[in-house]
Amino acid sequence: MSARAAWQPWRLGTFYAAYFGAGAALSPYFPLYLDDRGLSAAEIGIVVALGQGMRVIGPTGWAWLADRTTHRLAILRLTAFAACTSFLPIFIPGGFAQVFCVMLVFNLFYTGQMPLAEAIAAMRLREDPNAAARYGRLRASGSIAFIVFVLSTGALLDRIGLTPLPYLAAGLLAVTFASTWLVRDAPASETAHERISVRARLREPRVRWFFISVFLMIFAHSALYTYFSIYLAQLGYSKTEIGVFWVLGVLLEVVLFYSQGRLFKRFDVLRLIEISLLVAAVRFILIAELARFAIVLMLAQLMHAVTFAVHHSACVLTMQRWFPGRAAARGQALYTSVGYGIGGVAGSLVAAWLWSTASPSAAFLSSSVAALLGWCAVRRARKFDSPVNAVAFARQSQ
Numbered sequence: 578m579s580a581r582a583a584w585q586p587w588r589l590g591t592f593y594a595a596y597f598g599a600g601a602a603l604s605p606y607f608p609l610y611l612d613d614r615g616l617s618a619a620e621i622g623i624v625v626a627l628g629q630g631m632r633v634i635g636p637t638g639w640a641w642l643a644d645r646t647t648h649r650l651a652i653l654r655l656t657a658f659a660a661c662t663s664f665l666p667i668f669i670p671g672g673f674a675q676v677f678c679v680m681l682v683f684n685l686f687y688t689g690q691m692p693l694a695e696a697i698a699a700m701r702l703r704e705d706p707n708a709a710a711r712y713g714r715l716r717a718s719g720s721i722a723f724i725v726f727v728l729s730t731g732a733l734l735d736r737i738g739l740t741p742l743p744y745l746a747a748g749l750l751a752v753t754f755a756s757t758w759l760v761r762d763a764p765a766s767e768t769a770h771e772r773i774s775v776r777a778r779l780r781e782p783r784v785r786w787f788f789i790s791v792f793l794m795i796f797a798h799s800a801l802y803t804y805f806s807i808y809l810a811q812l813g814y815s816k817t818e819i820g821v822f823w824v825l826g827v828l829l830e831v832v833l834f835y836s837q838g839r840l841f842k843r844f845d846v847l848r849l850i851e852i853s854l855l856v857a858a859v860r861f862i863l864i865a866e867l868a869r870f871a872i873v874l875m876l877a878q879l880m881h882a883v884t885f886a887v888h889h890s891a892c893v894l895t896m897q898r899w900f901p902g903r904a905a906a907r908g909q910a911l912y913t914s915v916g917y918g919i920g921g922v923a924g925s926l927v928a929a930w931l932w933s934t935a936s937p938s939a940a941f942l943s944s945s946v947a948a949l950l951g952w953c954a955v956r957r958a959r960k961f962d963s964p965v966n967a968v969a970f971a972r973q974s975q
Contacts, residue, residue, distance in 0.1 A: 586711070588759045589701075590718035592653075592694055595756040597719035599749035601726035605806050605823045606734060606742055609816070611676065612807060613739045620673045622929025624680055625803040629795075629921025631684035633914045639689035640910030643696065644903050650762040653693045657754040660686040664750055667743050690753075692913045696906035697762055699897040708897070710838025713890060717834035720886075724824045724831070731820025775904050775911075783961035784899060786954050790850065791912060792920040793951030794888060797857050797944040799924025800932075801864070808937050812869050822874060826881025833886045846891040847959040853888035854955060856880050857948035865941035884948075892916075 611621045639656060643649040663682045669675065698715060702708040730745065778784055809819045833840075841849070863877040892912055900908025924947070928940040 585761070586715055588761055589694065589698060590715050591759050592753070592756045593716060593719035594722035595749065595753040596690060596694070598722040598726045599746060599753050601723045602730050602742065602746045602749055604802060605727055605820065606730060606739070606816075607746075608803065609734075609806050609810065610739045610742045614676070616673055616676065618804075618807070619929055619933055621807075622803055622925055622932065624673075624676060626799075626922050626925035626929070627677065627680055628684045628688070629799065629917060629925055631681070632688040632918030632921060634918075635685050635688035636692040636910035636913040636918070637907075640692050640696070640906035643693055643906040647903065649693050649697055649906060650757070650760055653690060653697075653760065654754070654757040656686045656689045656693070657750075657757045660690070661747070661750040661754045664743075664747055667747075687750075688913070688917075692909040693906060694760075695893060695909040697760065699893070699905045699909065702897070707838060709841035709890065709894060712893065713834035713837040716890070717831045720827050720831045720834060724827050727820045727823050727827070731817045731823075735816045773899075773901065773904055775900065775907050778899060778904075779911075781961070783958045786958035786961060787847075787895065788911070788915045790854065790951040790955035790958060791892060791916040792923075793947045793954060794854060794857065794884075795916040795920035796924035796927075797861060797947040797951065798884070799921050800861075800928035800940040800944050802921075803925050803928055804932055804937065804940060805864075808864075808868065808941075809874075811937070822878050825875055825878040826885070829879050829882035830886040833882045834890070837887070837890055840887075841890070841894070845959070846895050847955060847962060849887050849891045850895075850955045851952055851959070853883050853891070854948050854952035857884040857888075858945045858952070860884055861941045861944035861948065865938040865945070 608621050608625065611624060612618075616624070635656075639652055643652050646652075660683055663686060664679070666679045667676070667683075698712060702712055726749070730742075733745075734742065805823075806819050809822065810816075814822070857880075860877045860880040863873055867873040868877070893909070896908040896912050897905070900911075924944070927943055931940040931943055
C-alpha cells in the first residue's frame with residue numbers, strides 16, 4: 578500500500594479541530610480578558626499585533642528547518658508542546674509587560690504549527706485532481722471545532738465571568754499537542770519538476786503582486802481580529818451574542834469548505850481571490866457604519882465565508898502550485914508570514930491608532946480601503962500569471 582493510499586485524513590483533521598478549538602477560546606475572547614485584566618485599548622492592540630508579528634518569525638524559521646531536515650511532523654510536535662507550556666505563565670498576576678513577555682514566547686511556537694500542517698496537507702494532495710474538495714473538507718474540521726468552542730465559551734463566560742478563560746485555553750492547547758501524535762507525515766520525496774528555487778520564484782512579478790494582495794487582505798481583517806468583540810460590547814451586545822456573530826460566518830464557511838470543489842473547478846484561483854477582496858471591502862464598510870443593526874451585522878458576518886474561506890483555500894492552493902515538493906513548508910510559511918505576520922502587525926497597529934485617535938468605525942473603514950487596494954494588486958498578479966507572461970519571465974530568468 579502506498580503512503581498516499583494509506584493516508585487517513587481524519588488524523589490531520591483531528592489536529593485542525595484541536596488547533597482551531599484553542600483559537601476559538603483565544604481569538605474572540607482574549608481581548609475581552611485583557612480588557613478585564615486592566616490593559617488599555619492601545620496595550621490590547623499591541624498584544625494582538627505581537628501575535629501577528631511573531632507570524633513573521635515563527636513560521637519562516639520552523640518551515641526552513643522542516644524543509645531542510647524533512648522532519649515536519651517532529652517539528653510540529655515540538656512547537657505544539659512548547660506552545661502549551663509557554664502559555665502557563667499567563668496565570669501569574671501582572672500587567673502589560675508580563676502579558677507581553679508571555680505572549681511573545683507563546684506565539685513564537687503557536688504561529689509555526691499551521692504552516693507545517695498545511696505543508697503536510699499540500700504534500701498529501703499534490704497532483705490530486707480533487708485537491709480543492711479534499712482540502713476544504715479537511716479544513717472544515719477546524720471550522721466546526723471553532724463554532725462549537727466559540728458558542729460554548731461565550732455562554733460559559735456570560736455565566737461565570739472571564740477569569741476561567743486562560744484555564745480553558747491551556748487545556749485546549751494541551752489537547753492540540755496530544756492530537757499531533759495522531760498525525761502521519763507525507764513522503765519527503767519530490768519529482769524533478771518540483772525542484773524550484775524559492776528565491777527565484779519570489780522574483781516573479783505574479784508572486785510579488787500576489788503577496789502584496791495577501792498582505793492587504795490580512796491587514797484589512799486585523800481590526801476585526803483585534804477589536805471586533807470589544808466593538809460589539811460597546812454597542813451593547815452580550816458575550817453570548819458576540820459569540821453568535823463570530824459563529825455566523827464560520828457556519829457558512831463550513832458549508833463552503835465542504836462544497837468548494839465545484840467552485841474551484843469552475844473559476845481560476847486568482848479570480849476567486851479578486852472576488853473575495855471586493856466582498857471584504859463591502860463587509861468592512863457595513864461593520865464600520867451599520868453594526869448597530871443586528872440584521873446588517875449578520876449579513877456582514879456571513880460574508881466571512883468569502884473573505885476568509887474562499888480567500889484562504891485559493892491562497893493555499895496557489896502556494897501548492899508555485900511552491901511544490903520540498904519547498905512546500907516554506908511556501909505556506911511565506912503566505913502566513915507576509916499575510917498574517919507583516920500584514921497582521923501593520924493592520925493591528927493602524928487599527929489601534931485609529932481606534933484611539935479617531936473612532937472605532939475609522940479602524941474598520943481603513944480595512945475597506947486596504948481590501949480595495951488588495952483587489953488592484955491581485956488583478957496585476959493575474960495579468961502576470963498568464964501563460965504567455967509566465968513563459969517570457971522563465972526565459973528571462975535563465
